[in-house]
Amino acid sequence: MLKNIQASIITIGTELLIGQTIDTNSAWIGQELNKIGIWVKRRVAVVDDYNDISTALDEESKHADIILITGGLGPTADDITKPLLCKYFGGKMVVNESVLQHIIQLLQKNNRPLLERNLKQAEVPDVCTVIPNPLGTAPGMWFRKNKKIFISMPGVPYEMKGMMINTILPKLSQQCTLPIITHKTLVTADIAESVLAERIQDFENNLPANIQLAYLPNHSMVRLRLTAIGENKIHVYNELNIQFNTLKKQVHDVMIADEDLSIQEIVGKLLIDKKATVASAESCTGGYIAHLITSIAGSSAYYKGSVISYANEIKQNVLNVTQHSLDTVGAVSEQVVTEMAKGVLQTMHTDYAIATSGVMGPTGGTAEKPVGFVWIAVGNQHKIVSKSFQFRFDRLKNIELTAMHALNLLRAFMVDYAGKH
Amino acid sequence: MLKNIQASIITIGTELLIGQTIDTNSAWIGQELNKIGIWVKRRVAVVDDYNDISTALDEESKHADIILITGGLGPTADDITKPLLCKYFGGKMVVNESVLQHIIQLLQKNNRPLLERNLKQAEVPDVCTVIPNPLGTAPGMWFRKNKKIFISMPGVPYEMKGMMINTILPKLSQQCTLPIITHKTLVTADIAESVLAERIQDFENNLPANIQLAYLPNHSMVRLRLTAIGENKIHVYNELNIQFNTLKKQVHDVMIADEDLSIQEIVGKLLIDKKATVASAESCTGGYIAHLITSIAGSSAYYKGSVISYANEIKQNVLNVTQHSLDTVGAVSEQVVTEMAKGVLQTMHTDYAIATSGVMGPTGGTAEKPVGFVWIAVGNQHKIVSKSFQFRFDRLKNIELTAMHALNLLRAFMVDYAGKH
Numbered sequence: 001m002l003k004n005i006q007a008s009i010i011t012i013g014t015e016l017l018i019g020q021t022i023d024t025n026s027a028w029i030g031q032e033l034n035k036i037g038i039w040v041k042r043r044v045a046v047v048d049d050y051n052d053i054s055t056a057l058d059e060e061s062k063h064a065d066i067i068l069i070t071g072g073l074g075p076t077a078d079d080i081t082k083p084l085l086c087k088y089f090g091g092k093m094v095v096n097e098s099v100l101q102h103i104i105q106l107l108q109k110n111n112r113p114l115l116e117r118n119l120k121q122a123e124v125p126d127v128c129t130v131i132p133n134p135l136g137t138a139p140g141m142w143f144r145k146n147k148k149i150f151i152s153m154p155g156v157p158y159e160m161k162g163m164m165i166n167t168i169l170p171k172l173s174q175q176c177t178l179p180i181i182t183h184k185t186l187v188t189a190d191i192a193e194s195v196l197a198e199r200i201q202d203f204e205n206n207l208p209a210n211i212q213l214a215y216l217p218n219h220s221m222v223r224l225r226l227t228a229i230g231e232n233k234i235h236v237y238n239e240l241n242i243q244f245n246t247l248k249k250q251v252h253d254v255m256i257a258d259e260d261l262s263i264q265e266i267v268g269k270l271l272i273d274k275k276a277t278v279a280s281a282e283s284c285t286g287g288y289i290a291h292l293i294t295s296i297a298g299s300s301a302y303y304k305g306s307v308i309s310y311a312n313e314i315k316q317n318v319l320n321v322t323q324h325s326l327d328t329v330g331a332v333s334e335q336v337v338t339e340m341a342k343g344v345l346q347t348m349h350t351d352y353a354i355a356t357s358g359v360m361g362p363t364g365g366t367a368e369k370p371v372g373f374v375w376i377a378v379g380n381q382h383k384i385v386s387k388s389f390q391f392r393f394d395r396l397k398n399i400e401l402t403a404m405h406a407l408n409l410l411r412a413f414m415v416d417y418a419g420k421h
Numbered sequence: 422m423l424k425n426i427q428a429s430i431i432t433i434g435t436e437l438l439i440g441q442t443i444d445t446n447s448a449w450i451g452q453e454l455n456k457i458g459i460w461v462k463r464r465v466a467v468v469d470d471y472n473d474i475s476t477a478l479d480e481e482s483k484h485a486d487i488i489l490i491t492g493g494l495g496p497t498a499d500d501i502t503k504p505l506l507c508k509y510f511g512g513k514m515v516v517n518e519s520v521l522q523h524i525i526q527l528l529q530k531n532n533r534p535l536l537e538r539n540l541k542q543a544e545v546p547d548v549c550t551v552i553p554n555p556l557g558t559a560p561g562m563w564f565r566k567n568k569k570i571f572i573s574m575p576g577v578p579y580e581m582k583g584m585m586i587n588t589i590l591p592k593l594s595q596q597c598t599l600p601i602i603t604h605k606t607l608v609t610a611d612i613a614e615s616v617l618a619e620r621i622q623d624f625e626n627n628l629p630a631n632i633q634l635a636y637l638p639n640h641s642m643v644r645l646r647l648t649a650i651g652e653n654k655i656h657v658y659n660e661l662n663i664q665f666n667t668l669k670k671q672v673h674d675v676m677i678a679d680e681d682l683s684i685q686e687i688v689g690k691l692l693i694d695k696k697a698t699v700a701s702a703e704s705c706t707g708g709y710i711a712h713l714i715t716s717i718a719g720s721s722a723y724y725k726g727s728v729i730s731y732a733n734e735i736k737q738n739v740l741n742v743t744q745h746s747l748d749t750v751g752a753v754s755e756q757v758v759t760e761m762a763k764g765v766l767q768t769m770h771t772d773y774a775i776a777t778s779g780v781m782g783p784t785g786g787t788a789e790k791p792v793g794f795v796w797i798a799v800g801n802q803h804k805i806v807s808k809s810f811q812f813r814f815d816r817l818k819n820i821e822l823t824a825m826h827a828l829n830l831l832r833a834f835m836v837d838y839a840g841k842h
Contacts, residue, residue, distance in 0.1 A: 015637050017461040018604070019452030020646065020681075022445055026466070031440030040438040041473065045447070045464035048635075052462065059480065074636070075615040115615050135813070156638075158814050183439070194496040194536050214469075215495070216436055217577075225441070260441075280729075286715025287708030290729045294707025297783055297816055299731075305739070306729035308701075308711045314726040314769060318739070348735060362718055392556070393579050395718055 004229075005176050006041040007033055008064035010056050012071035012081055013155060014047045025070050025157055032164055037178035038066065048072060053084055061148045066172065071155030073138040075117045082124070082141075085152055089143045091127030099130060099139045106137060128152075135162045142171075149175070180236045184244045185216075185225040185260035188251055189408055193217045196224075200250050210236075211243055219401055220408060223260065224251070256411065263407040264292040270414045271302035276351035278410070280306040281319055281344035283331065284358035284374060289403045304348045309340065319343030330369070332357050334386050337375040341384050352414070354378050354406050358389075360398045374402050378410040385413060425650075426597050427462040428454055429485035431477050433492035433502055434576060435468045446491050446578055453585055458599035459487065469493060474505055482569045487593065492576030494559040496538045503545070503562075506573055510564045512548030520551060520560045527558055549573075556583045563592075570596070601657045605665045606637075606646040606681035609672055610829055614638045617645075621671050631657075632664055640822055641829060644681065645672070677832060684828045685713040691835045692723035697772035699831070701727040702740055702765035704752065705779035705795060709824045725769045730761065740764030751790070753778050755807045758796040762805050773835065775799050775827050779810075781819045795823050799831040806834060 009029055015021040023045065030040040042063050046052040053072075060067045072081030086093055100122035107114050121137045124130055131140030131151070136159035143150040151168055153160045188196060193215055197204075204213050210230055216223040226244055230236035248258055257266050271278055280289045290306040293299050307318050312331055315321040321339040329335045340355035358374025365371035372391035377384050389405055391398045430450055436442040444466065451461045463484050467473040474493075481488045493502030507514055521543035528535050542558045545551055552561030552572070557580040564571040572589055574581045609617060614636055618625075625634050631651055637644040647665055651657035669679055678687050692699055701710045711727040714720050728739050733752055736742040742760045750756045761776035779795025786792035793812035798805050810826060812819045 014633075014635060014648075015646075016448070017451050017464060018455045018648075019448040019450070019461075020606075020637055020644075022443065022448045024443055027437070027440035027443045029440070030438050034439045040440075041468060042477075043438060043466035047462060055484075056463075063476075074638070075618065112613055113616065115619050117615055117618060158818065185441075192533055194538055195534065197496065197538060198536050214435060216441055217495070223441075225436075227439075282708075282711075286720075286724075287703075287711025287727055287729065288715075290703075290708025291712050291820075294709075294729075294731065295817055295820070299707075303707075304732040305735035306708060306727075307739075308708065308715075308727035308729065310715065310721055311725040311769075318726070318728075318768060347739060348732075396716055397579065399712075399716070 005038050005066065005178055006064045007038050007066040007068060008042040008044065008060040009040060010053075010060055010067060010069045011043070011045045011155070012048060012053060012069065013045070016045045016071075017047055025155065025160055028157070028161065029068060029070075029164065032169060033172075034181055034183075036169060036173050037181050038172065038176070039181065048080060050080060050084055053081065054088060057088060057150070061146070061150075064148075065176075066149045066151070069150065069152040070160055073152065073154040075115075075121055075137065081152060085128070085141060085143065085150075086125035089125060089127045089145060089150075091125035093123045094126045095122050096124045096130055096139065098132075099124065102132070103137045131163050131167045133159055133163055134166065135159045140167070142168075179229055179231055180233050181227065181229050182236055182240055183225055183227050183260075184240055185223050186244075186248060186251070186255050187257040187261060187266070188222050188224065188254040189220055189256045191222065191254045193222050196222055196251070196254070200224075200247065203247060203250055207243060208239065211240065213247075220405060221256075221263065225260075256408075262292075263404055263411065264296055267407050267411050267414075268293070268296050268299060268302060270411060271352070274351070274414065276414075277302050277304050278352040278354065279304050279344045279348035279350040281340040281353065281355040282306060282308050283310060283315070283340070283356055284360050285356045285399055285403050285406070286310060288399050289354055289356065289406055292403055292407065304350050307344055307347065315340060318347065320346070332359060332369050332373065332375055334375055334377075334388070337377040338384050338386055341377040341379055345379075345381055352378070352380050352410060354410050356402055356406055358398075358402060360402075361395045372398050374398075376402065376406045376409055378406065378413045380417070383417065385409070426459050426487065426599055427485045428459050428487040428489060429463040429465065429481040430461060431474075431481055431488060431490045432464070432466045432576070433469060433474060433490065434466070437466045437492075438468050446576065446581055449578070449582065450489060450491075450585065453590060454593075455602055455604075457590060457594050458602050459593065459597070460602065469501060471501060471505055474502065475509060478509060478571070482567070482571075485569075486597075487570045487572070490571065490573040491581055494573065494575040496536075496542055496558065502573060506549070506562060506564065506571075507546035510546060510548045510566060510571075512546035514544045515547045516543050517545045517551055517560065519553075520545065523553070524558045552584050552588050554580055554584055555587065556580045561588070563589075600650055600652055601654050602648065602650050603657055603661055604646055604648050604681075605661055606644050607665075607669060607672065607676050608678040608682060608687070609643050609645065609675040610641055610677045612643065612675045614643050617643055617672070617675070621645075621668065624668060624671055628664060629660065632661065634668075641826060642677075642684065646681075677829075683713075684825055684832065685717055688828050688832050688835075689714070689717050689720060689723060691832060692773070695772070695835065697835075698723050698725050699773040699775065700725050700765045700769035700771040701827075702761040702774060702776040703727060703729050704731060704736070704761070704777055705781050706777045706820055706824050706827070707731060709820050710775055710777065710827055713824055713828065725771050728765055728768060736761060736764075739768065741767070753780060753790050753794065753796055755796055755798075755809070758798040759805050759807055762798040762800055766800075766802055773799070773801050773831060775831050777823055777827055779819075779823060781816045781823075783816060793819050795819075797823065797827045797830055799827065799834045801838070804838065806830070
């Protein structure tokens with residue numbers, strides 16, 4: 001069998017290790033490499049320290065064939081990566097004319113002054129191939145040593161992504177003989193991971209050796225991912241399809257998508273199918289449902305807008321929630337959330353509506369309505385259904401969960417009442 | 422000088438390496454350890470593979486004194502960590518009675534069936550100390566080997582956090598003699614990293630050896646962080662304060678906060694100071710500004726609500742944007758965004774308003790208004806100021822940047838027109 005090409009990602013930056021920055025680069029790099037058949041085997045984050053970076057280069061080159069390095073290339077003094085790489089690969093620093101011209105042009109375009117430290121960025125080790133950085137001033141670098149490939153990129157996500165897409169991925173595909181790796185994912189809702197695992201135990205035990213199953217739980221949703229690896233594209237795809245179809249049959253009653261989609265994408269597809277529109281009336285989620293819906297390109301086809309009614313006066317004045325309901329049962333109630341849904345249907349003239357009201361914390365809870373208690377309503381002009389939940393997390397997680405459950409309730413409503421509006 | 426206690430974090434999970442999950446645990450762990458004086462030196466992510474995990478344990482125990490392991494403890498078959506740790510530390514698996522009782526109670530409380538694989542979770546290596554997991558079924562484990570501490574936790578963020586706070590951090594503080602590490606951060610706006618670096622070059626070069634400066638750029642904002650380390654708490658804090666005050670003076674004109682705050686926190690504090698309220702009228706940001714504002718606990722004191730007017734009919738019907746403006750200059754224009762701000766001030770009766778309208782992409786751009794082009798307006802009933810921007814990123818990043826710049830414009834407006842409303 002073809003040898004797997006394995007990669008390791010080294011991310012450099014003390015801010016990653018003391019927790020001031022969350023590393024989103026590595027996940028993206030992992031996805032993109034995987035698509036072309038390169039498997040990320042390890043990922044290491046190290047502080048901005050000469051010895052720590054050198055040690056990481058030594059170690060990772062033992063574990064992997066390709067070592068991708070991000071970070072530590074900015075114009076400021078805490079960036080030590082470039083001189084280190086120069087020394088590590090036994091080169092000397094030289095000014096690269098095309099990088100220099102690019103930096104000058106980029107700074108001029110953005111009306112920024114050309115500083116000594118910007119000029120420094122045009123210097124690169126003479127033992128590397130420069131990787132152009134169309135979106136920034138720090139060039140990328142490509143080294144080879146003992147048959148291993150080392151690629152250094154800036155840590156700024158959009159600069160790194162530009163380099164990967166324009167230069168690095170095509171070049172890796174060209175230089176390496178790569179196996180076929182392919183994934184297929186389905187999404188289930190409202191079933192616990194352990195119950196699901198019990199159900200598909202036999203299926204999992206009988207999978208061929210080159211196909212693996214993974215569980216990716218995310219609260220009310222569990223994604224199941226099958227990964228196949230092999231040499232022959234058609235064979236690998238066929239094998240995976242057969243297993244994936246078997247899996248689909250076994251979970252058909254709890255499956256909400258047979259591809260790797262977010263709940264907002266699933267809802268968006270249903271709305272497009274129905275040529276229908278939606279609006280949200282949000283109290284406790286504070287616009288997060290609107291954000292999830294509008295994070296999807298093309299959502300303007302089905303999303304008209306929202307009223308975020310954080311204050312009760314907005315619930316009354318804009319959504320026509322009655323004073324009586326607020327006085328008798330309070331803002332976090334089935335009554336109010338139902339009135340909010342009706343109100344936004346009327347204000348925005350949409351086919352469907354979502355409404356939320358709850359206590360997200362950390363304060364504001366009572367014995368009767370503790371932190372994490374929430375009412376959600378979804379529906380259309382003929383019918384509104386509502387449901388209460390008790391979440392037990394911190395503020396942001398409670399907001400996220402409320403939004404996901406609200407979207408999932410709307411999904412179920414659209415499926416259950418198909419054609420009834 | 423006191424020896425630094427250094428930690429390494431091993432995160433286990435193929436989903437992290439193929440990019441299906443972003444690791445937010447490590448950043449949080451890094452922050453919390455740092456607060457008690459433990460320095461995270463390295464962070465390694467490995468796939469769910471016996472050899473890879475064993476190798477990581479071997480290697481990280483060479484680099485660090487404390488090895489924290491997250492992931493790989495769930496109830497499903499792709500989780501191999503517990504038996505591996507048992508073998509690695511030379512123990513055998515035994516049922517832990519208190520863990521068993523906890524699992525049974527937790528499942529009963531959530532009305533979930535007790536499955537064979539849940540019972541398995543009550544088994545732990547006899548060579549570890551169990552770390553209780555009040556929020557989940559998988560227990561944590563504490564091992565010692567060759568004077569190193571190994572701590573295994575589940576990957577589910579809230580379960581991991583519960584264990585860290587309740588058990589692990591207090592126990593580490595007790596068992597280790599820790600140095601004092603402390604940070605102070607300030608936030609600047611509207612100055613490029615390289616210009617800032619030029620300005621404070623001398624300051625940086627003259628810092629004492631135990632104090633470090635780091636740049637944390639995030640587009641229009643650059644945070645500057647000073648980190649001091651030492652043995653004597655009062656001495657370390659005093660030294661850091663002296664340097665921090667010097668730094669503050671050098672950047673006073675571009676500094677928007679002298680602590681590590683997000684722009685939404687800075688705006689929230691200003692609003693509380695002024696006893697003022699705010700609302701947003703969002704088109705292209707689709708609720709993201711509302712979400713940022715309401716992600717802050719206590720925001721109900723100053724935030725009343727928002728109108729997300731994605732469709733033009735909502736701009737007209739709810740925000741009173743004129744047909745004439747939409748017809749002549751279009752939705753993405755100074756005119757419309759100003760009318761949106763005025764409209765929401767009127768609808769929500771707030772002191773301040775933010776409005777956005779733009780083309781977030783990937784499609785919908787024109788020659789005149791390309792993808793990333795946006796108008797933002799902020800103001801009060803006496804004055805509205807507006808500004809256009811051209812961002813060059815993907816949809817989500819364009820939304821984020823628009824929201825951050827909008828909040829920063831409101832901040833500047835509130836400072837510039839202090840007392841004038």
